[in-house]
Amino acid sequence: MRNAFCAALIDHARRARYFFLTGDLGFMALEPLARELGPRFVNAGVAEQNMVSVAAGIVRAGAPCWCYSIAPFCYARPFEQIRNDVCLNRLGVHLVGNGGGYAYGSMGATHHALEDYGVLVTLPGLRAYVPAFDADVAPCVRVMSERAAPAYLRLGRSELTDERELPPYAAWRRLLEGAAGMLIVVGPLAGSLLRATRERPYASRPTIWVVSEIESGGLELPQALYDDLARAGALGLVEEHVAAGGFGALLLHRLALEGRTLPPLMHAHARGYPSGRYGSQRWHREECGLATPQILESLARVRAQARP
Amino acid sequence: MSHWAPLARLARRRLLRMHFESRIGHLGGNLSALDALLVLHHRLMRPGDDFILSKGHAAGALYVTLWSLGLLSEEDLASFHGEGTRLAGHPVPGWSERIGIATGSLGHGFPVALGMALKRHLEHERGHLYCLTSDGEWQEGAMWEALIFWAHRRLPNLTVLIDVNGLQGFGSTREVASMEDLGPRLKAFGLAVVDVDGHDHEAIAAAAAAHPGALILLHTVKGKGVSFMENRMEWHYLPLSEAQYAAALGELEEPAATLHATGASA
Numbered sequence: 001m002r003n004a005f006c007a008a009l010i011d012h013a014r015r016a017r018y019f020f021l022t023g024d025l026g027f028m029a030l031e032p033l034a035r036e037l038g039p040r041f042v043n044a045g046v047a048e049q050n051m052v053s054v055a056a057g058i059v060r061a062g063a064p065c066w067c068y069s070i071a072p073f074c075y076a077r078p079f080e081q082i083r084n085d086v087c088l089n090r091l092g093v094h095l096v097g098n099g100g101g102y103a104y105g106s107m108g109a110t111h112h113a114l115e116d117y118g119v120l121v122t123l124p125g126l127r128a129y130v131p132a133f134d135a136d137v138a139p140c141v142r143v144m145s146e147r148a149a150p151a152y153l154r155l156g157r158s159e160l161t162d163e164r165e166l167p168p169y170a171a172w173r174r175l176l177e178g179a180a181g182m183l184i185v186v187g188p189l190a191g192s193l194l195r196a197t198r199e200r201p202y203a204s205r206p207t208i209w210v211v212s213e214i215e216s217g218g219l220e221l222p223q224a225l226y227d228d229l230a231r232a233g234a235l236g237l238v239e240e241h242v243a244a245g246g247f248g249a250l251l252l253h254r255l256a257l258e259g260r261t262l263p264p265l266m267h268a269h270a271r272g273y274p275s276g277r278y279g280s281q282r283w284h285r286e287e288c289g290l291a292t293p294q295i296l297e298s299l300a301r302v303r304a305q306a307r308p
Numbered sequence: 309m310s311h312w313a314p315l316a317r318l319a320r321r322r323l324l325r326m327h328f329e330s331r332i333g334h335l336g337g338n339l340s341a342l343d344a345l346l347v348l349h350h351r352l353m354r355p356g357d358d359f360i361l362s363k364g365h366a367a368g369a370l371y372v373t374l375w376s377l378g379l380l381s382e383e384d385l386a387s388f389h390g391e392g393t394r395l396a397g398h399p400v401p402g403w404s405e406r407i408g409i410a411t412g413s414l415g416h417g418f419p420v421a422l423g424m425a426l427k428r429h430l431e432h433e434r435g436h437l438y439c440l441t442s443d444g445e446w447q448e449g450a451m452w453e454a455l456i457f458w459a460h461r462r463l464p465n466l467t468v469l470i471d472v473n474g475l476q477g478f479g480s481t482r483e484v485a486s487m488e489d490l491g492p493r494l495k496a497f498g499l500a501v502v503d504v505d506g507h508d509h510e511a512i513a514a515a516a517a518a519h520p521g522a523l524i525l526l527h528t529v530k531g532k533g534v535s536f537m538e539n540r541m542e543w544h545y546l547p548l549s550e551a552q553y554a555a556a557l558g559e560l561e562e563p564a565a566t567l568h569a570t571g572a573s574a
Binding site: 055088 | 413419423
């Protein structure tokens with residue numbers, strides 16, 4: 001998605017004048033953007049606190065500003081700068097974190113972002129964008145720019161090789177209809193789940209929704225989602241993020257406050273490092289039940305238990 | 309002292325009254341910063357210039373400065389620290405052009421001012437940035453990140469003033485962090501560093517006018533103007549008793565004529 005992001009911002013630069021700050025990251029990826037923006041592409045160095053505050057100042061002075069690092073460096077160290085300088089001042093800084101979840105795999109725990117959007121959407125006015133596919137990145141850039149409010153874009157790696165038949169980008173999208181339960185997925189995992197199930201017969205595949213925009217106070221759920229929930233024999237929530245503060249918690253809170261009756265439920269989410277050992281993104285997903293077969297088995301199990 | 313002395317006395321009296329009536333401390337660092345704030349806002353800032361109070365705990369001195377310009381009313385000052393106020397103990401945003409951002413947690417105002425200056429510089433826009441920091445604030449790592457960035461970028465449209473009163477919340481800056489040589493440390497980054505008496509209005513104005521893009525070390529006295537507060541760490545926090553308030557006013561003769569735009573007296 002990083003290349004899609006770079007291409008989207010180059011395209012965006014032809015319509016809008018903005019600044020781009022990087023925390024010394026983007027080698028072999030962002031060079032074309034640097035050439036496009038000239039002096040408005042700023043390597044702010046290995047200093048994320050300063051980078052976020054400077055970005056707030058740039059927006060305060062009247063220009064849009066994007067602020068890029070790998071996901072964990074983008075939100076954790078400069079959290080107070082995001083809270084105070086960006087959000088309390090209602091400045092539309094666009095934070096971009098590359099490699100959400102376990103994406104940096106065996107680079108180790110410091111390079112993972114397992115609680116990023118959950119932490120950030122507690123802040124006033126901040127909305128997190130989690131594209132699932134390469135094709136989502138440009139629309140996310142467009143929506144973030146138009147909204148001009150504090151935002152966090154979590155980039156990953158698309159898990160779908162052929163994106164031609166996807167429905168157009170929306171905060172909520174139904175990717176697949178089926179009768180074997182319902183999955184609501186955050187981010188690129190949706191691609192793997194779609195690949196694994198779309199050739200199955202209708203009766204044995206789940207309905208799959210993907211959500212790409214998360215905001216603590218403003219989840220706007222489409223009516224079609226409610227309709228699908230009412231029909232679903234089981235519900236699975238899937239996210240490469242810890243359970244506390246994550247999308248699942250936000251959605252269930254919202255549905256509970258609305259008094260909705262929920263189908264039997266499973267929640268597949270990041271669980272940190274249960275064994276204390278490290279590996280690829282795939283390895284970590286398997287360790288916490290986030291691999292595609294595990295998710296589908298878990299959903300099937302919940303469905304089976306719910307049957308009389 | 310120059311003809312600004314009456315304004316400085318008037319502002320001090322009003323600051324003391326505001327803090328006394330609201331039973332709020334933080335007077336020491338407000339009194340050390342007040343002269344610089346008066347000089348900046350009365351003499352140096354031009355239309356299009358901006359100011360960021362990085363040492364947000366000097367909000368009282370900023371509010372009184374804005375009052376002295378007629379930009380805040382007596383009613384505004386009476387609401388200081390009260391219920392439903394805009395005049396919180398540390399500046400909150402969204403209601404005054406002179407209060408560009410929320411500050412209070414130290415180490416934020418300087419890098420935000422840097423971002424504003426960077427944008428204006430690269431876009432060839434007019435408007436100078438002034439930022440007032442405390443000396444203890446330079447214990448925050450974010451300040452040094454910002455300093456590295458500024459030294460590298462050489463932005464001439466930003467002036468950072470440091471209120472060097474030598475005292476912080478629980479000790480002196482020398483005892484807590486060996487900061488008695490802050491000036492040489494800053495100079496080592498390759499930026500212009502200017503030392504001035506932070507209570508001499510003429511010196512502050514001359515230094516700021518002569519050295520845009522510099523760090524100006526304001527050598528100040530915490531609690532300046534009230535003898536029993538001067539250089540006393542406890543006045544970082546303590547509120548005034550009635551007797552102390554009366555004694556403090558007794559040391560600050562009321563000016564014969566008010567100089568500020570509102571015509572109000574303290």
